[in-house]
Amino acid sequence: MTRSIVAISAGLSQPSSTRLLADRLTAAVAKKLDADVRTFELRDVAHDITDNLLTGFPSPALKTLIDAVERADGLVAVSPIFNASYNGLFKSFFDVLGDDVLRDKPVLLGATGGTARHSLALEHALRPMFAYLHAVVAPTAVFAATEDWAAGGNNALPGRIERAGAELAALVAAREPVEVKDPFDLSPSFEDLLGGQGRAVTNDLRL
Amino acid sequence: MQFGVFTVGDVTQDPTNGRVPSDAERVKAMMAIALKAEEVGLDVFALGEHHNPPFVPSSPTTMLGWVAAKTTKLQLSTATTLITTNDPVKIAEDYAMLQHLADGRVDLMLGRGNTGPVYPWFGQDIRQGVALAVENYALLRRLWREDVVDWEGQFRTPLQGFTATPRPLDGVPPFVWHGSIRTPEIAQQAAYYGDGFFANHIFWPKEHTQKMVGLYRRLFEHYGHGSADQAIVGLGGQVFMRKNSQDAKNEFRPYFDNAPVYGHGPSLEDFSEQTPLTVGSPQEVIDRTLSFREYVGDYQRQLFLVDHAGLPLKTVLEQLDILGEEVVPVLRKEFAIGRPAHVPDAPTHESLKEKAKVDA
Numbered sequence: 001m002t003r004s005i006v007a008i009s010a011g012l013s014q015p016s017s018t019r020l021l022a023d024r025l026t027a028a029v030a031k032k033l034d035a036d037v038r039t040f041e042l043r044d045v046a047h048d049i050t051d052n053l054l055t056g057f058p059s060p061a062l063k064t065l066i067d068a069v070e071r072a073d074g075l076v077a078v079s080p081i082f083n084a085s086y087n088g089l090f091k092s093f094f095d096v097l098g099d100d101v102l103r104d105k106p107v108l109l110g111a112t113g114g115t116a117r118h119s120l121a122l123e124h125a126l127r128p129m130f131a132y133l134h135a136v137v138a139p140t141a142v143f144a145a146t147e148d149w150a151a152g153g154n155n156a157l158p159g160r161i162e163r164a165g166a167e168l169a170a171l172v173a174a175r176e177p178v179e180v181k182d183p184f185d186l187s188p189s190f191e192d193l194l195g196g197q198g199r200a201v202t203n204d205l206r207l
Numbered sequence: 208m209q210f211g212v213f214t215v216g217d218v219t220q221d222p223t224n225g226r227v228p229s230d231a232e233r234v235k236a237m238m239a240i241a242l243k244a245e246e247v248g249l250d251v252f253a254l255g256e257h258h259n260p261p262f263v264p265s266s267p268t269t270m271l272g273w274v275a276a277k278t279t280k281l282q283l284s285t286a287t288t289l290i291t292t293n294d295p296v297k298i299a300e301d302y303a304m305l306q307h308l309a310d311g312r313v314d315l316m317l318g319r320g321n322t323g324p325v326y327p328w329f330g331q332d333i334r335q336g337v338a339l340a341v342e343n344y345a346l347l348r349r350l351w352r353e354d355v356v357d358w359e360g361q362f363r364t365p366l367q368g369f370t371a372t373p374r375p376l377d378g379v380p381p382f383v384w385h386g387s388i389r390t391p392e393i394a395q396q397a398a399y400y401g402d403g404f405f406a407n408h409i410f411w412p413k414e415h416t417q418k419m420v421g422l423y424r425r426l427f428e429h430y431g432h433g434s435a436d437q438a439i440v441g442l443g444g445q446v447f448m449r450k451n452s453q454d455a456k457n458e459f460r461p462y463f464d465n466a467p468v469y470g471h472g473p474s475l476e477d478f479s480e481q482t483p484l485t486v487g488s489p490q491e492v493i494d495r496t497l498s499f500r501e502y503v504g505d506y507q508r509q510l511f512l513v514d515h516a517g518l519p520l521k522t523v524l525e526q527l528d529i530l531g532e533e534v535v536p537v538l539r540k541e542f543a544i545g546r547p548a549h550v551p552d553a554p555t556h557e558s559l560k561e562k563a564k565v566d567a
Contacts, residue, residue, distance in 0.1 A: 054472035057411045059481060184391050184422045190399040190430075193341045193392060196361060 003172050005029055006072035007039040008065075010079040010090035011112070014043070018112045021144045021161075022078040025110050028165020029074065033172060039076075040065050042089050049089065052096040062096075070101050070180055074172040075135070077126070078110035081118040081143075085125040086111070094129065102135040105178070106171035108164055109141035119143035138167040208542050209553045210535045211251025212244055212527070213286040213443065213510040216264035219517035222465040226519075233263050234270070236520040240513075241274040243524050245281040247531025253284035253316065253510055258292075258325050261467070268301040275309035282555070283309055286405075286443075286510065287318025287386045290347070291339040292329035294363065298343075299350035299371040306376040311556025316384040316405050316441075317344060319393070331362070337392050338362075344383075344396065351380035379563055382554040384441055384508075387419070394419050398426030403439035403553070406503070409512060410468065412481050416442070417502040424504065436550055441508035442499055445484045448529045452487040458522075459486045466516035489533040496534075497541055505546045507553035509538070 007026045011018030019041060026037045042049065048062035058066055069075060079090035094102075109126045113119070122141040130137045142164045148157040214237055220227045228236065241252040252274060256267050264270060271283040283305070288298060298315075306313045319336045320326075326333040342360045349356050350371040359365040375381070384403035387393035388411060397404040404423040406416045420440055427438035447462075449455035456475065463475045463486070478484055485495040500506060511530065514523040552558070 051473040051477075055410065055469045055478075057415070057481075059473070059477065184418050186391055186395055186422070186426075190395050193337070193396070194345060196338060196342075 001177070002034050002036050003073040003177065004068075004071060005033075005035045005037045005074045005076065005168075005172070006068050007037065007076035008042060008069070008078065008090075008093065009039065010042045010087055010093070012043055012080065012087070012089065014041075016041070016043075016080075017144065017146070017149070018078050018080050018110075020149075021110045021112055021142065022076055024158075024161050025076045025078065025108055025142060025165055025168075028161045029076065029108070029169050029172075030165075031162075032166050032169035035074075035169075035172075038068055040068070042093050046089055049092045049096060053092060058096065066097060066101075069097065071178055072105070073175065073178050074106040074108070074168050075102070076108045076110065076168070077130075078112070079126065081111050081113040081121045081125075084118070084121055086121075086129070091129075094133065100134070102130065102133040104175070105135050106138065106168055106175065107135040108138045108168040110144070110164075111141070112144050114146055116143070116145040116147070119145070136171055138164055138171060140164040140167050208506070208539065208546075209250040209282065209508040210530075210538060211249045211253065211282070211284075211508070211510050212240065212513055212530075213251075213253040213255070213284075214240060214264075214512070214514050215255040215286075216257065216262050217467055217515050218261040218263060219467060219515065220465075221517040221519060222461045227517075230263050236514070236523070237264065237270065238273060238277075239520060240523055240527065241281065242277055243527045245278045247527050249281070249527070249531060249535065251282045251284055251508065251510060253286040255286050256289050256293075256320075257322070258328065259322055268305045271305055271313070272308050275305065275312065278312075281312065283313050284384075285315045287316045287320075289320040289325070290317040290343050291319045291336055292325055292331050293343075295343040295347040296350060296363075296366075296369070296371060299347055300373075302381050303351065303371065303373050303375045306381055306556070307373055311376050311379075311560075313556070314382040314384065314403075314554075316386045316403075318386040319390070335362070337390065340393065341396060344385075348380070348400070351375050376556065377560050377563075379556060379559045381556075382559060384439075389415065389419070391419070391422055394423040395426055398423050398432070398438070399430050401427065401430065401432035403441055403507070405441035405508070405510075406443065408443040408483055408499075409445045410482065413483060413499075413502055416483075420503040420506075434549070436504055436547065439508075439551070439553060440503055440506035441510065441553070442503060442506060443483075443510055443512060444496060444499070445482075445512045446492045446496075446526070446530075447486045447513070448489050448492055448526060448534070450488065452491060455486050455488065462516040462518055470516070489529055492534055493537050493541070496538055500542065505542070505550045507551070 007022045009019040009022040045062045048059040079086040244252045384405040385397035386405040388407045424435035424438045428435040447459040513526045
């Protein structure tokens, strides 16, 4: 069965080494899994993301992307490292994603930076955010410093990409395909609501 | 079909001259808008309830009581009355009192409120927003319908042998609309009771309104109140008009660009495309408004927002003139065409009194 893999790249330049890493990672996933891969650059919807932060709803272009992430069986998320963390565009995108969209969703993390000194940002910035969002994060996260694009040897970038891609493929294969729940398909019944069985609403100031 | 205006009562700087009205000016401006609404032949005036600056209307029934005394035909309503943080006992009393003063020209729209700190300020927890709306409204209904209420719930002090006074006018409680932008449970609540459902329809795309209203209509029928197309639907809308379309856009743009909620976000053009906002000629507003029923069906109440974002009172009154003279008469005529006879009008005190007589 073909599984759906979506990659998000928060690279700001074009061409972008962040996008290059995202493409390498999805190719590694597709080697191990019959996958339909769609890759999005957040740069293309940067204004839309800011608008959504302000208005509370996504533009049609951003909605396409959000829906794709929601329906994806696996997500590849790659950001450049700025100031010891993901960049603001990357964070803003996940801020406008609905509650629970990433719950139990396999995610492969990648990041790029000028030197390998930034590599642990993957572990202390990206990974905790995805843990908070209840995603299932692959054990191997891939950092590509500028020098990695020309390095060989035992622990070179291609090997790390292959390992990470295989891990995400295995996590996706172990799960049922994602089914998106329609919020207008109501349960519980109104009698249950009257009996105090309603959902708790959090982080939901816009009514 | 009813047409009217609703106001949130924001005190916002006029971006074209930097002027900020005082609270006193804004309160009086809202009252002038209400009187103008009756003068130009609109049916409904509704106001919001807020407990934080930059909004002034913290006490809707005080303001509506004043309007009631100065008008004879206008239907008075709210947009919205906070069912979560108000004590339902006080809502029952305040709106029954208003009914008497206004000779029945009163309904109200319940909403949860979207200002986080208002919940703790009034001793509540926003995470319980839906549960509060459900329990408080269940109590409110009983207070209006039963002379003596014994009650115990999760959120408020129990009541033993309590009678809310005054009793509703002619024994008929005010009609209730439930307003929500994106909470399906509220559409479900409106349908469960056979009450009205009001879709804000200002801040979000029409596809979303269509889904909310569709859910409400489906459940209205499911709960046995009539067929889906007999459900009572209200819509918001936001317009700014000048004779020439481009003049309207030029004049409104600075207000749009700096408006609370969406200002400094999408362009006027993008927002007009993505939401029902219409800035242009009266004919463009007519055409856009007539298109609403293509995705919500024949409906009962259309309220326009015309007075926010720092627009000066003079401009707002001109907008009301245009609505009353050029837009609403055409809408009344056009909306009547093809409207099935079994689709009801919005309930009024008189129609509810009649229905109570028949039911008895």
